[in-house]
Every structure is written in structure tokens, then in C-alpha cells.
Amino acid sequence: MNKHDRQKLIKKLITNNEIYRQEELVQLLLEHKVKVTQATVSRDINELQLMKLPVAGGKYRYILPHEHTSNAEQKLQEVLRDVFVLADYNDKLCVIKVLPGNGPIVSGLVEKMEYPGFFATLDDDDTIMIFMRTASEARKIYHEIIRLVS
Missing domain, CATH: 3.30.1360.40 (Gyrase A; domain 2)
Structure with a gap:
């Protein structure tokens, strides 16, 4: 899978799942038959400018950066x-x-x-x-x- 498609999948996974750690994202990608290393996922997270939002229990989950929209x-x-x-x-x-x-x-x-x-x-x-x-x-x-x- 090329970088563009992998990052598109990462956006979809972040939107549809509560992901707290890079390792969880690596595992989800592997489940979708995308072989990646944690270093690759780390670079993707930086390039996609993913953020972490606090949730209950003192945890932080990944979210997509907020885009400029009417909402x-x-x-x-x-x-x-x-x-x-x-x-x-x-x-x-x-x-x-x-x-x-x-x-x-x-x-x-x-x-x-x-x-x-x-x-x-x-x-x-x-x-x-x-x-x-x-x-x-x-x-x-x-x-x-x-x-x-x-």
C-alpha cells in the first residue's frame, strides 16, 4: 500500500475507533493487511498532524486535526x-x-x-x-x- 492510501486508511481508523497509543494503530493497520513499523506510523501521525484529546480516566486518544469548515x-x-x-x-x-x-x-x-x-x-x-x-x-x-x- 502506498503512503497516500495508508494515510487515508489511518484517517478512517482514527475517525471510527478510539485509539490511545501508536501500537494500537499499528495493530489495526496490520488487521487491514497493511504491514507497517511503529516508526512509519509515527511519521504518518506527524505528517497528518494528529492530536491527542483527553478522555475519561486520564487517557488521551488520537483525533484528526480540525479542518476549517462551516462547523x-x-x-x-x-x-x-x-x-x-x-x-x-x-x-x-x-x-x-x-x-x-x-x-x-x-x-x-x-x-x-x-x-x-x-x-x-x-x-x-x-x-x-x-x-x-x-x-x-x-x-x-x-x-x-x-x-x-x-
Whole structure:
């Protein structure tokens, strides 16, 4: 199987199964008669930009990167409802705290929303800083985040 077809299958497997470890993905591929090494799967995971999302029990499962679609708000809402801790704003900045490991996912989704007045995000493992062009826009995005998690 060529790389393109293998990666297409990986996307399908990630979508249809809860996969927690690379070894599980290797096993599923082998079950589909695709011979791979863990190193190959690791490269595929990087190239496909797969992410890990925390689930119950302290585990993390692989998910596909969120693509820019008309349902970006729905995706942001789903993720925030699972990982949101708190939010606050001050002047032109809104800060969101999330469960560890989710900062980059939430940050990427916020950027895809293309909010009016959006300037940039800065994230780490569990914190997202959203920089807006005005204080009024920072207050609006804060209330939008609260609305999404309510």
C-alpha cells in the first residue's frame, strides 16, 4: 500500500475507533493487511498532524486535526465543553484555561473562527491567550467563550 492510501486508511481508523497509543494503530493497520513499523506510523501521525484529546480516566486518544469548515464553531464548542477550566479578560486580552494538553487544539480552533477584531493567539499546554485589537472585542470574545461552554 502506498503512503497516500495508508494515510487515508489511518484517517478512517482514527475517525471510527478510539485509539490511545501508536501500537494500537499499528495493530489495526496490520488487521487491514497493511504491514507497517511503529516508526512509519509515527511519521504518518506527524505528517497528518494528529492530536491527542483527553478522555475519561486520564487517557488521551488520537483525533484528526480540525479542518476549517462551516462547523468550526460546533467543533470549538464540543472541545471546550470537554476541556474548559476557566476564562477571563483584561484590556485587549482574553485568557482561557483548559485541561493539560489541550491548549494548542483550542488555540487552533479559535484562530479558525476568524472573530472580528482577532489579532493572534499564544498557547501552551493548558492556557490560551487571545489577543484582540480592542478592549471591547476582548470582552466580546470572552462572552462568546462563556456562551460556548454554557
